[in-house]
Amino acid sequence: MSKREKLDFIMNGLMGRYKDRVNDVNKILKACINKGLIEKGEDIENDHIAFRTMGVNHLGIKSFEKIFLHYGYTRKEHLFFEGKKLDAYWYSPPESRYPRIFVSELRVGDLSSKAQQIIAKYTDQVKADPVDFLDLDDPIAIDHFLHSPLWSLPSLEDYDILNEESEYAAWVIYNRYYLNHYTISVHNLPQGYNTIVDFNEFLESISIKLNRAGGLIKTSGDGLLLQSSSVAQLVDAEFAGGVKRKIPGSYVEFAERKVLPQFGHLDKEDIRRIHRRDGFETANADKIFESTYLDQVLN
Numbered sequence: 593m594s595k596r597e598k599l600d601f602i603m604n605g606l607m608g609r610y611k612d613r614v615n616d617v618n619k620i621l622k623a624c625i626n627k628g629l630i631e632k633g634e635d636i637e638n639d640h641i642a643f644r645t646m647g648v649n650h651l652g653i654k655s656f657e658k659i660f661l662h663y664g665y666t667r668k669e670h671l672f673f674e675g676k677k678l679d680a681y682w683y684s685p686p687e688s689r690y691p692r693i694f695v696s697e698l699r700v701g702d703l704s705s706k707a708q709q710i711i712a713k714y715t716d717q718v719k720a721d722p723v724d725f726l727d728l729d730d731p732i733a734i735d736h737f738l739h740s741p742l743w744s745l746p747s748l749e750d751y752d753i754l755n756e757e758s759e760y761a762a763w764v765i766y767n768r769y770y771l772n773h774y775t776i777s778v779h780n781l782p783q784g785y786n787t788i789v790d791f792n793e794f795l796e797s798i799s800i801k802l803n804r805a806g807g808l809i810k811t812s813g814d815g816l817l818l819q820s821s822s823v824a825q826l827v828d829a830e831f832a833g834g835v836k837r838k839i840p841g842s843y844v845e846f847a848e849r850k851v852l853p854q855f856g857h858l859d860k861e862d863i864r865r866i867h868r869r870d871g872f873e874t875a876n877a878d879k880i881f882e883s884t885y886l887d888q889v890l891n
Contacts, residue, residue, distance in 0.1 A: 598731040599663045599690065605735035606641065610771040614842045616800055616822050620776070623798045629781050637777035639847040640682070640692035644764045644772050646711060647697040650721045651742070653681060656769070659738075660693055662728040671874045676760060676881060677702040682872050688865045691774070694872060696881075698761055707757050710750045714743035714765060742768050748831040751839075759840075759885050766829060766839065773821065773883070775845040779868070788818040788848040795822070795846075803843075803888050806879035816850040816869035819876050824884040840884040 593601070611617045621633040630636060645652045657667065664686030671680040673696075680696035700711055722742065727733055746765050755762035763772075778791040785791055788809050792802060802808055803821045810819045827841035849868040851858070858867060882888055 593731070595663060596687070598729070599686075601731040602659075602663070602734050602738070603690070605731075606738060606771050607638075607774065609739060610774060610842060613770075613827060614844065615825060616844050617774070619798065620795070620800060620844060623794075624781075627785075627794075629785055637780045638691040639775035639777040639845075639849070640694050641774045642694040642696070642772045642845075643769055644760065644767070645695060645697045645769070646715055646761075646764055647679065647700050648711065648715045650718050651715060652697045653679065653695050655721045655723050656695055657681070657683070658723045659726075659728060659734055665693060669871060671872060671877065673874065673878050673881070676878065677758065678760065678881075680872075680877070684870075694877070696760075698758065698764060700761075703761065704757060707754055707761060710754055711761065711765065713750070714746060717743040738769050745830070745832045747833065748835045748837060751831060755886075760881065763840065763884050766831075767841075771842060773843050773845045775847050777849070778846050779848045779850070786848075788820055788846060791846055791848075792820055795820075800844075803880065803883040805882040805885070805888060806875075810873075810876035810879050812869070812873035812876055814869070816852070817871075817873055817876065818848040818850075819845060819880060821845040821880050821883045823888045826889065840886065840889050843883040845880060845883075 621636065624630045625632065643656060645656050660683055661667065665683040668682050668684050673680070677699040678696050679699060680694060683693040683695070685692060700708055722737065726737055751762050751766060754765055778788060779786050781791070785794055792808055795802060801823050803823050808820055822844045824840035824843040826838040828836060829839045830836050851863055851867055852869060855863070855867040
């Protein structure tokens with residue numbers, strides 16, 4: 593198995609479980625097929641996938657990124673989210689057919705002592721960087737790792753206390769490295785559906801609930817990156833002691849990357865990913881994070 597075939601295996605494992613858990617994904621893809629926008633789900637360009645991590649010893653971005661750096665991804669710009677107490681980096685793929693990767697990390701040391709104690713109760717169970725014990729050339733082992741718990745199930749009480757201070761912290765303490773979202777590149781869809789405005793109308797016509805934090809459309813300062821997202825669906829969660837509650841799971845994002853001004857002369861059929869606005873925008877991402885927030889999910 594070549595390195596690219598191994599990366600394909602890892603990506604397929606991530607997407608397969610994600611689609612099984614996030615009903616909106618299949619609902620959207622089915623509607624796109626029925627409208628004739630695509631022939632099959634694989635026709636969608638996946639702009640990026642995103643993961644959330646805890647900024648503690650042995651975990652966080654420095655640990656997680658080793659997996660994808662090994663498969664040819666390149667670390668790009670740093671992003672800082674002061675209000676949400678997050679750091680993040682995005683990673684450029686080895687080939688354009690792969691999605692960008694966005695990895696965020698909770699600045700645990702910036703939280704209250706109570707929240708830090710709760711997080712430590714679980715993350716201190718990880719005594720060494722778990723990625724260092726992986727054979728990074730074994731895609732089956734990596735797939736298993738990305739879908740296995742790193743610490744014990746939290747109690748509902750601990751989850752609720754964290755949720756009061758940081759909904760991000762609560763999401764990660766329960767979901768660990770679960771894929772947070774994948775992103776449909778709307779600019780590659782047929783005319784009438786290839787802008788965020790048009791695609792949002794299509795989504796609402798099939799009863800997809802959209803994240804309204806900061807407005808339906810999040811737009812970069814240069815006007816070249818427009819994003820929107822569904823809100824996370826509630827999923828059945830079992831906490832320590834067998835206690836059950838529905839909590840926000842994962843969601844779907846949508847991105848329109850406009851052609852860079854210097855390539856505005858190109859014919860549509862000649863436009864490739866390298867001709868479009870790359871990277872991410874802190875102000876956009878800040879509101880996209882809120883797709884898992886209860887005030888979006890329940891309202």
